[in-house]
Amino acid sequence: MKSICAIDGVRAWGIKEGKYGLSLIAAEGTVAGVLTRNLVRAGPIEAMVKRIENGRLAGVIVNSGCANAYTGELGYQNAEAMAVIGAEVLGTTPDLIGVASTGVIGRHLDLDLIRRQAATVAPHLTSSEEAEGRAARGMMTTDLAEKHALIRGDGFSVAGLCKGSGMIAPNMGTMLAFLYTDATVEAPALQQMLQQAVNRSFNRVVVDGDTSTNDIVLCTATNQRGTVDPASFSAALETCCRSLAIQIAADGEGATKLIEMIVSKAPSEEEAATVAKTIIESPLVKTAVYGEDPNWGRIIAAAGRAGVVFNPNRVSLFSGEGTKRVPLVRDGTIVVDLAAAKASMQGKKVVFELELNAGTASATAWGCDLTEKYIDINGRYTT
Amino acid sequence: MKSICAIDGVRAWGIKEGKYGLSLIAAEGTVAGVLTRNLVRAGPIEAMVKRIENGRLAGVIVNSGCANAYTGELGYQNAEAMAVIGAEVLGTTPDLIGVASTGVIGRHLDLDLIRRQAATVAPHLTSSEEAEGRAARGMMTTDLAEKHALIRGDGFSVAGLCKGSGMIAPNMGTMLAFLYTDATVEAPALQQMLQQAVNRSFNRVVVDGDTSTNDIVLCTATNQRGTVDPASFSAALETCCRSLAIQIAADGEGATKLIEMIVSKAPSEEEAATVAKTIIESPLVKTAVYGEDPNWGRIIAAAGRAGVVFNPNRVSLFSGEGTKRVPLVRDGTIVVDLAAAKASMQGKKVVFELELNAGTASATAWGCDLTEKYIDINGRYTT
Known part of the structure; x- marks a missing residue:
């Protein structure tokens, strides 16, 4: 495994049809999240605020091709409708489904497409290297490379995948990162450690200084191992975020170095x-x-x-x-x-x-x- | 006239030999100045601090090709030596000579070259359209166009010339602007009005966000007309600065629009x-x-x-x-x-x-x- 499927309790799959892709990741657990600081926030970002406050998810549904950003109240409702679709295929409730989007700004979601793609992806959900690769590719836009990271700690692991060509792609400069750990961590502590790790990794990557309306970093702890030493867990989380962040910088649009x-x-x-x-x-x-x-x-x-x-x-x-x-x-x-x-x-x-x-x-x-x-x-x- | 030689009491000339140029502008009067906010300040900028506090100049000497920046204590001493050279050819004292430099960072001034060029330029000092053009070209580096402005007020005029390809040229991204007015204005009032005009003009031009170590805007009032209405003078000064600022943006390196x-x-x-x-x-x-x-x-x-x-x-x-x-x-x-x-x-x-x-x-x-x-x-x- 290269990333998230190395974590017990994580299953994934994805699809990419032309410009439009969809990924599902199923994993029950405690959740922390860091959202874009851009004042203009996409529908799915608005939908994530209370889910991160609640601190629990059973899975995420992510689409590429349409950012569902600058789409007003309908954009928020469509993000919630996307969570309903995710809940249906994963057999849970919409409040336990995380949503994220990346793609063109100012266009509404095609919910029929998302419903069809989700139904296609869900039956394949599994835990394998191919699965994490499919999930990574389902959310890519102008990225040239998949981005995976896996850090083995003492009695726990932290892993993540992300997409992002440095907040710089035409109309779709979003950075999405999904991290998973099998460690047992409470939501408030996880939130604090994730915020610090993000500050020292993703927030230190600059490709062109533009901040997307859709940026999100989510970390889910599946709590399948025991509690861990906070210092060593925090260090592993930061190392994992840093690895992904560096992959984003290296994949900046047009970059050679x-x-x-x-x-x-x-x-x-x-x-x-x-x-x-x-x-x-x-x-x-x-x-x-x-x-x-x-x-x-x-x-x-x-x-x-x-x-x-x-x-x-x-x-x-x-x-x-x-x-x-x-x-x-x-x-x-x-x-x-x-x-x-x-x-x-x-x-x-x-x-x-x-x-x-x-x-x-x-x-x-x-x-x-x-x-x-x-x-x-x-x-x-x-x- | 296109700019500064339309102001009574202003004489100018300049020379450009390959990458190295020198301009002299003679004009006695009250002075205000705005200096770079970059923490790394060139020798000539350090030398200008007390001259602007004094609020009077008889002329300026400007060289292009060497920025005399990041050159330490020797850089400051060389800037003062350049003021001595300017004072000799203009027949005044060094404390009444403004200095400015633009060009490569991290190299020391060639004072012999500056002495020779100043001696060549000084005999030509005059008030004509050719003179202001020569002065403008003597301070250009990668600029493609001369930049002049002239605003006629009610009983007074404000004029200026500047160089700058948008703070972006290789190693020589400096913005230098020299403004002149025949109005009678006290130094403290001139300083306040110049600061506001700069905030609304040069400080609103962005080519690539880099701020030079050598940026300077100087305004000299030759006091040859009477006192003026502060509001209308302030407006004319701002219009003059804005015209020059827009010319810098339009001449940004590689710009087509x-x-x-x-x-x-x-x-x-x-x-x-x-x-x-x-x-x-x-x-x-x-x-x-x-x-x-x-x-x-x-x-x-x-x-x-x-x-x-x-x-x-x-x-x-x-x-x-x-x-x-x-x-x-x-x-x-x-x-x-x-x-x-x-x-x-x-x-x-x-x-x-x-x-x-x-x-x-x-x-x-x-x-x-x-x-x-x-x-x-x-x-x-x-x-």
């Missing part, structure tokens, strides 16, 4: 994250990485506008990792060897570390380079 | 500006404009993540201006005619108006589309 930006020796983790995200969002940094150009001035200039206080004349900046790691700036003095710096930026993953020398906290953010293909995909698309 | 984003019926001007800037900064919106794709969902989704409270189900959205203006969304209901909407996005200028229906304030922001050429320029560049 994953960028990992570490900001260390910062006054606080939050400030380190702010600086890291500001750098990784900079189109100048993203295009420099694309061109394998060690244009370190752009990194320091982006850090300077992040709104975090540090002394620019005390920072150090490194490029690359392992044996290819080279200093660009040390304690405010330029020490770059341009040829070595350029060499450190080759390959599929580019790592920078900026030491602010203003404290002891650190944070990492992930992004991707900006290429002509991003323009082509998003500019040539016609509504 | 100017985008004007109006946000109206907002709770406050500041909130309207925040929403307008968030939209205009969105790569999804910028690429949609490039492709003339009326992808209005991207505009509303960007507005939703701006951090301003409004009811998404009450907004209206329009595209185009004049006879081509068409509604896309009205009071939360989708009314778009895709063909008409697409037609409204053709041409060199694309206008959107988003009515939040949450108040009476409004604000406008300006930007440009995002094209393959931006990637080419910024990705292919090699440090």
Whole structure:
């Protein structure tokens, strides 16, 4: 198994017909969820608010192709109707069915299609590597790769799958993640740990800074193992989220390189994250990485506008990792060897570390380079 | 005259030799200035802090090709040395000489070059259309067009020239603007009015969200006319800044279209500006404009993540201006005619108006589309 079907009590399947897909995941348990912070929230997101408050689900139904976003009161009613369809095929009640959608904004759900696809998918629900793959593909839009993660803890496992090409696809930039654990965790504790894990993973991925109306991360604990050490469970949950988040960054539209930006020796983790995200969002940094150009001035200039206080004349900046790691700036003095710096930026993953020398906290953010293909995909698309 | 040489008491000239240019502008008067808010500030910016506090200048010396940024204490000393050079050729004292630089970050000024270029330029200082053009070109880097503005008020004039390809050029994304008026204005009042005009013009231009280490806007009042009505002077100053700001947006690297984003019926001007800037900064919106794709969902989704409270189900959205203006969304209901909407996005200028229906304030922001050429320029560049 690569992800969720490694968790006892999880069954899955999915279908993809042209642009329209549907996935079902059946798993009874305690639930925590993190929803989009965009003020414009899709129908299914509105429908999830009280379900997450209740803290229990028996399964989820997810469709791709239509986001059911900016569809008003009817959109909310359609999301509830989708939960009814999910409840019928899974043999439970609609309040125990999670709903999520991804696709074009401003169009209403085709409930007949969803009913037909759900009826097709449900009989196949099973726990296998093929099943988790089908579920992953049923919710993909412009994603080029399935995204799975599985973390084995001491007496428990945490697994997840997600879709997302970095909140950037034409009209369908949604990030959906479904995590499962066999550990026994109460809903309030799960919610707190999920929120922290999301803050340190999905919320540190920037492809183009756009936040979808439909983003959701759900974690279901099937409670089939005993209770677990909160610290080790929390760490496993964060590792699982981070793995998925990095897969999203690497699959950013048009991306050729994953960028990992570490900001260390910062006054606080939050400030380190702010600086890291500001750098990784900079189109100048993203295009420099694309061109394998060690244009370190752009990194320091982006850090300077992040709104975090540090002394620019005390920072150090490194490029690359392992044996290819080279200093660009040390304690405010330029020490770059341009040829070595350029060499450190080759390959599929580019790592920078900026030491602010203003404290002891650190944070990492992930992004991707900006290429002509991003323009082509998003500019040539016609509504 | 197209700009500053229409103001009594202003003389100018400039030179451009390959990547390296130098401009001199002589004009005695009261001075106000707005400096970059980037924490990483170039040497010349540090040197300007006390000169703006003093509120008087006799002239400015500006070089292009080297930003003298991230150059530490020596960078500051070199900026002061450049002021000494300017004072020598203009026959005044260094504390009355403004300095500004634009170009590559992390390299020291070539003071010999600056001394030679200043000696070459100074004898030509004069007040003519050719002179203001030479001064504009001497400070250009990747700009494709000179940027001039001239506003005639009731008994006074305000004029300016600036350089800037939208804070986005490789290593030299600086915005420099020099404004002149013949009106009599005290320094504190001029500072206040300039700050407001900059907030409503240059601070509402977004090409890629990067803020230069070297940005400066200076306004000199030569006091050769009488005192003026503060309201009408303030309006003229803002109009002049806006004209220059729009020219910067239109000259954004790789841009094919100017985008004007109006946000109206907002709770406050500041909130309207925040929403307008968030939209205009969105790569999804910028690429949609490039492709003339009326992808209005991207505009509303960007507005939703701006951090301003409004009811998404009450907004209206329009595209185009004049006879081509068409509604896309009205009071939360989708009314778009895709063909008409697409037609409204053709041409060199694309206008959107988003009515939040949450108040009476409004604000406008300006930007440009995002094209393959931006990637080419910024990705292919090699440090």
